[in-house]
Amino acid sequence: MKKPCQHHTHKKQELSTLTSRLRRESRKVTGPRSAILEILRHHPHPLTNKEIFAELPAGECDLVTIYRAIQLLEKLGMVKRFDFGDGAARFELVAEGADGHYHHLVCTQCAGVVKIEECFPAEIERQIATKNRFQAVTHRLEFFGVCPDCQK
Amino acid sequence: MKKPCQHHTHKKQELSTLTSRLRRESRKVTGPRSAILEILRHHPHPLTNKEIFAELPAGECDLVTIYRAIQLLEKLGMVKRFDFGDGAARFELVAEGADGHYHHLVCTQCAGVVKIEECFPAEIERQIATKNRFQAVTHRLEFFGVCPDCQK
DNA sequence: CCACCAATTGCAAATCGTTTGCAACTAAAC
DNA sequence: GTTTAGTTGCAAACGATTTGCAATTGGTGG
Ligand SMILES: [Mn+2]
Ligand SMILES: [Mn+2]
Ligand SMILES: [Zn+2]
Ligand SMILES: [Zn+2]
Numbered sequence: 001m002k003k004p005c006q007h008h009t010h011k012k013q014e015l016s017t018l019t020s021r022l023r024r025e026s027r028k029v030t031g032p033r034s035a036i037l038e039i040l041r042h043h044p045h046p047l048t049n050k051e052i053f054a055e056l057p058a059g060e061c062d063l064v065t066i067y068r069a070i071q072l073l074e075k076l077g078m079v080k081r082f083d084f085g086d087g088a089a090r091f092e093l094v095a096e097g098a099d100g101h102y103h104h105l106v107c108t109q110c111a112g113v114v115k116i117e118e119c120f121p122a123e124i125e126r127q128i129a130t131k132n133r134f135q136a137v138t139h140r141l142e143f144f145g146v147c148p149d150c151q152k
Numbered sequence: 153m154k155k156p157c158q159h160h161t162h163k164k165q166e167l168s169t170l171t172s173r174l175r176r177e178s179r180k181v182t183g184p185r186s187a188i189l190e191i192l193r194h195h196p197h198p199l200t201n202k203e204i205f206a207e208l209p210a211g212e213c214d215l216v217t218i219y220r221a222i223q224l225l226e227k228l229g230m231v232k233r234f235d236f237g238d239g240a241a242r243f244e245l246v247a248e249g250a251d252g253h254y255h256h257l258v259c260t261q262c263a264g265v266v267k268i269e270e271c272f273p274a275e276i277e278r279q280i281a282t283k284n285r286f287q288a289v290t291h292r293l294e295f296f297g298v299c300p301d302c303q304k
Numbered sequence: 305c306c307a308c309c310a311a312t313t314g315c316a317a318a319t320c321g322t323t324t325g326c327a328a329c330t331a332a333a334c
Numbered sequence: 335g336t337t338t339a340g341t342t343g344c345a346a347a348c349g350a351t352t353t354g355c356a357a358t359t360g361g362t363g364g
Contacts, residue, residue, distance in 0.1 A: 120272030
């Protein structure tokens with residue numbers, strides 16, 4: 001058995017890992033759900049429900065089923081929702097154990113997306129929470145700009 | 153003439169300042185528009201179109217007119233759009249000359265809003281832009297948590 | 305004061321993403 | 335197998351936002 005890649009950690013989760021998570025929560029592993037998970041597994045960028053639908057072999061399942069499946073996966077913490085401000089929610093698989101905390105840099109011209117691992121110092125958020133006496137403070141942060149390809 | 157307040161800088165813009173901006177762009181100063189500007193002027197928090205509509209004396213104007221007015225004001229840079237992720241856009245008057253760059257801390261229970269002047273070091277954004285060769289990079293950042301009142 | 309015209313408005317209808325109701329169906333457990 | 339809670343498809347409902355269009359009006363120039 002050869003190890004496929006020594007340079008990068010392949011964090012793509014096994015489909016079985018994902019489905020067993022469903023069973024553990026007494027949710028059924030169905031055709032549509034497996035298909036959706038497969039698509040998410042193979043996509044490095046957050047997808048809209050409609051995009052997932054488009055990736056699915058025609059007639060595999062209804063758009064509504066995707067909405068419901070994604071809703072469930074989000075509730076179970078298996079996917080994370082992102083909002084790029086264009087009216088459609090996007091979803092991405094959360095790596096096991098990972099907190100799913102990262103951001104994106106979105107091209108305002110072509111909608112291309114780059115994952116951003118950096119975040120500002122947690123100290124800032126802590127100060128904001130303390131100063132305003134808020135608890136359980138989190139944030140939503142996305143960057144926008146023009147990607148290299150779209151710079152003429 | 154007495155100066156009303158020495159402690160805070162009242163940055164509330166005069167209505168005439170706002171309307172003249174409209175005339176300068178050959179846009180008409182109408183009843184609905186003045187009313188909308190008045191409401192925005194007196195509200196420290198971003199409002200949804202429907203909220204503006206609710207503030208208006210009954211029958212003052214149609215909801216659609218508010219959508220169109222806000223659209224215009226946004227295009228002229230007189231209001232800034234915020235997205236708290238609940239499906240409805242919110243708008244706030246931008247102080248003259250000000251860049252309108254600030255964020256919010258939103259209570260996830262009661263939807264109360266606090267304006268946040270702090271922002272993370274610009275250096276971080278510059279690095280992200282450079283590393284990914286993006287240009288004109290900006291960001292959208294909002295904080296969420298539980299306000300003092302909602303902590304039971 | 306009046307005429308004129310581009311800008312504006314109200315109202316109805318259309319869009320779009322997302323949710324819901326319900327009856328038919330099925331994965332998983334016994 | 336039988337049983338049943340969990341799922342699905344399809345039609346319809348929803349809420350925010352946009353659009354078409356005919357009627358109205360603010361601002362300008364005379
Ligand atoms: Mn962050
Ligand atoms: Mn900022
Ligand atoms: Zn691009
Ligand atoms: Zn609260």
